[in-house]
Amino acid sequence: MAQQVRNKQVILRDYVSGFPKESDMNIVDSTITLKLPQGSNELLLKKLYLSCDPYMRILMTKDTTAGLGAHTPGSLLNVEKLQPLIGYGVSKVLESGHQDYTKGDLVWGITKWEEYSLVPATGMCKIEHTDVPLSYYTGILAMPGLTAYAGFFEVGTPKKGENVFVSAASGAFGQLVGQFAKLTGCYVVGSAGSKEKVDLLKNKFGYDEAINYKEEQDLDAALKRYFQEGIDIYFENVGGKTLDAVLPNMRVHGRIHVCGMISQYNLSQPEGVTNLAHIIYKRIRMQGFITPDYYHFYTKFLEFILPLIREGKIVYVEDIAEGLENGPAALVGLFSGRNVGKQVVFVAHE
Amino acid sequence: MAQQVRNKQVILRDYVSGFPKESDMNIVDSTITLKLPQGSNELLLKKLYLSCDPYMRILMTKDTTAGLGAHTPGSLLNVEKLQPLIGYGVSKVLESGHQDYTKGDLVWGITKWEEYSLVPATGMCKIEHTDVPLSYYTGILAMPGLTAYAGFFEVGTPKKGENVFVSAASGAFGQLVGQFAKLTGCYVVGSAGSKEKVDLLKNKFGYDEAINYKEEQDLDAALKRYFQEGIDIYFENVGGKTLDAVLPNMRVHGRIHVCGMISQYNLSQPEGVTNLAHIIYKRIRMQGFITPDYYHFYTKFLEFILPLIREGKIVYVEDIAEGLENGPAALVGLFSGRNVGKQVVFVAHE
Known part of the structure; x- marks a missing residue:
């Protein structure tokens, strides 16, 4: 019989107006069956790191037209009230129903703020290089790194x-x-x-x-x-x-x-x-x-940045909060500038 | 002996703040000798049409750094207090000290708001096609036309x-x-x-x-x-x-x-x-x-626009004020939207 475990989540208590507060979010315990449904081609993920990024604030608003709404295909999804927050993160594949992934793979991509998730394989990116800190796949080696690279060199x-x-x-x-x-x-x-x-x-x-x-x-x-x-x-x-x-x-x-x-x-x-x-x-x-718009540059970007990291020619400062329960404070802190360097939330060891 | 004639001018009474008023400008009579100085390589021009353009307002301000000042090489010159206004216009060459021009040539370019001017030949553009209204060389066939063309197709x-x-x-x-x-x-x-x-x-x-x-x-x-x-x-x-x-x-x-x-x-x-x-x-x-920045497109632009004008596939509406003395009212009218179509000032027949 499949194992049922606690699945701690950070949910949006209500749509945010003004500066976000910790009290806009709740930590709740739900449960999850740690097994892929029969015939599923999804991935069952265990979260290791979550990324706190300023754009997340825009998606916590009810009025989507004020943010990424009208005429904005291809943009990120808004967070729904009483649902877990959504953001980039690093995860480990516990079970895979998709041919491109196997148990034990490390991936980064958009995921929910919870300990475990069942997600479509599309939108995940397999982590091939693990001689660098895994948390880098929320920052320098993920969305922020690619954004800085494309935004500086390609724009x-x-x-x-x-x-x-x-x-x-x-x-x-x-x-x-x-x-x-x-x-x-x-x-x-x-x-x-x-x-x-x-x-x-x-x-x-x-x-x-x-x-x-x-x-x-x-x-x-x-x-x-x-x-x-x-x-x-x-x-x-x-x-x-x-x-x-x-x-x-x-x-x-x-x-x-x-x-x-x-x-x-x-x-x-x-x-x-x-x-x-x-x-x-x-x-x-x-x-x-x-x-x-620049995901197709990711391979080129890795070829550029990985040698620089390994040779110490690029450094990256992270500010890592410990535990999912400290996620709301870490996210809120972005807007008062409390973080020093890239804000990350550590969720669990592999 | 050289002929001295009246040279009516529109001068800037004082630097403008807020909406420009007719009283910011004065019509004055000066005199000019209708002869090129010995050895001059300049042009002696008789003004036929002057162009009223919104950008002129920016150049009537004392504080140049608020407008086209700092870090703005290659931009247009500010008008000086008690000096004639400066703007685009159509002129006839009365005398030429420059090998590229001869008496009787028609030109368009930046000039002063006065009946006659002595100007450097650089910055003038010879008018080659006169089967279209001459006033068009303040509008559709001059700066505004080139701006619309480059701004739409090239930008x-x-x-x-x-x-x-x-x-x-x-x-x-x-x-x-x-x-x-x-x-x-x-x-x-x-x-x-x-x-x-x-x-x-x-x-x-x-x-x-x-x-x-x-x-x-x-x-x-x-x-x-x-x-x-x-x-x-x-x-x-x-x-x-x-x-x-x-x-x-x-x-x-x-x-x-x-x-x-x-x-x-x-x-x-x-x-x-x-x-x-x-x-x-x-x-x-x-x-x-x-x-x-797009003057080098001018020949290409003329090749594009002249056939369209001749075939009636492009039309151009002008609002022509009669006489230099009505120039201030015409210029001021731009900012209340009084003009219908391109605002021009007729100064004199050829």
């Missing part, structure tokens, strides 16, 4: 000597973009929200200069200090006031790679950006992008 | 069947973009600010649908009415609230071609645009452009 064409500015520069994406920019021979400045993060930018990730935006009265002046000739590439992670300060400091034919706008996701009325006419004056290109 | 890649929205759709640029979109096989909707203009859009320029934005309580709802599947290309002429309404109605991989933001040029504090996160969700590309 624009960065050139040696160009001036690059990165916001949320010590986060899951920013720490990589800064290192990619240095590898390209760019001058790169990052902004972050604490002394600890600013130190990381300069001493760990190789940023040329770093701005603690919480200590700057005037971000425009700070940008002018570090970019006397203007910014060629702005890697946008935050939006709002930061974008407004950046626009007048862009150079002619500058590019803004729009990865995220974390400062805006919790506002019922986003901050208005007033300096958009500089898009004309400077002939700026703003290009938004999301990772699913 | 993006419009495809048959795509959904196009154009703001300020009956203006110097918009009336052409709508016709270009129809020639490409697109579905195209325009917005304008009066019943007369909306009628022009549908009955003269071939727009599929037209929105009178002054009669719409809710521009978002109006856009949803005409774009049930979203907008592929937005040709942006106005900025502000219109852009904010358009963003959530864009389709995935939509493109916003940013030609101008006339609604914002007179505001000391531009309207904040709040819906920019859709740039990420929809992977939108926003690309600003200015005409000088």
Whole structure:
């Protein structure tokens, strides 16, 4: 007879408005039968790591048209009320009904915030290289890494000597973009929200200069200090006031790679950006992008990044919360900048 | 002895803040010697038509860094206080010190708002085709035409069947973009600010649908009415609230071609645009452009547009003010939408 076990879950208590709170989520115990149904071609997964990413906030809203709704095929699914959260994670295959996977395989991909899940095999990506930390498959070797890579190299064409500015520069994406920019021979400045993060930018990730935006009265002046000739590439992670300060400091034919706008996701009325006419004056290109459009680059990306990790030429800082029950606090912490580096939730050992 | 004649000028009384008023400009009589100085390689021009264009407002501000200033090489010159306005126009060469020009040549290019000017030959473009109205060399056959052409065809890649929205759709640029979109096989909707203009859009320029934005309580709802599947290309002429309404109605991989933001040029504090996160969700590309970057397309553009004009397949509506002394009112009228079609000032017959 099949084994019934506890399946701890993080469920959405109610749709979120404003800043998410731990109390928007509940930890509940359900049960699951650790056996694939007869004839199933799905995978039975045990969760090892879950990824906390800012975009998840957008999917916790009831009004889907405000987020990824209308005219947005191919985008991620909203979380339903009283259902487990959905996000990227690393799992182990306990049972496989699909020919491409066997018991014991490690995979990463979109999954539910619970200890065990039954999922379609499509959408999972097999982990082939295990000489690096497994948690990296929530970050540098998964969605955030691919996003930083595609968003920096494929969305624009960065050139040696160009001036690059990165916001949320010590986060899951920013720490990589800064290192990619240095590898390209760019001058790169990052902004972050604490002394600890600013130190990381300069001493760990190789940023040329770093701005603690919480200590700057005037971000425009700070940008002018570090970019006397203007910014060629702005890697946008935050939006709002930061974008407004950046626009007048862009150079002619500058590019803004729009990865995220974390400062805006919790506002019922986003901050208005007033300096958009500089898009004309400077002939700026703003290009938004999301990772699913670049999944086909993943193999190329791994060939690029794995040697760099192994040779110590790229580093990655993670902030790992222990246990699924600490997931809500870890997720909520993203929006106050509590995390230092990529926020991960450790769920279980293999 | 050289002939001294009256040279009526429109001068900037003082730098403009807010909406420009006729009283910001003065009509003055100066004098000019209608003879090239000995050894000069310049051109002595008699003005025939002057062009009123929204960008001129930006150059009438003292604070150049707010406009086309910092990091903006290659842009247009600001107007100086107590000096004549500067803009595009059609002129006749009275005397030439330059080998490429002879007396009697017709030219278009940047010039001063005065009856006669001495100008460098560089920056003037010789008019070769005179079987079309000469005033067209302030509009369809000059900067606005080239801007509409390059901005529609070169900035993006419009495809048959795509959904196009154009703001300020009956203006110097918009009336052409709508016709270009129809020639490409697109579905195209325009917005304008009066019943007369909306009628022009549908009955003269071939727009599929037209929105009178002054009669719409809710521009978002109006856009949803005409774009049930979203907008592929937005040709942006106005900025502000219109852009904010358009963003959530864009389709995935939509493109916003940013030609101008006339609604914002007179505001000391531009309207904040709040819906920019859709740039990420929809992977939108926003690309600003200015005409000088596309001057090298001019010959190709003429080869495209002249046959269409001659065959009646493209029409162009002009609003011609009579006399340099009516120039200030014509220019100011752009910002209240008083003009119907391309605003031109007739200065003198050949």
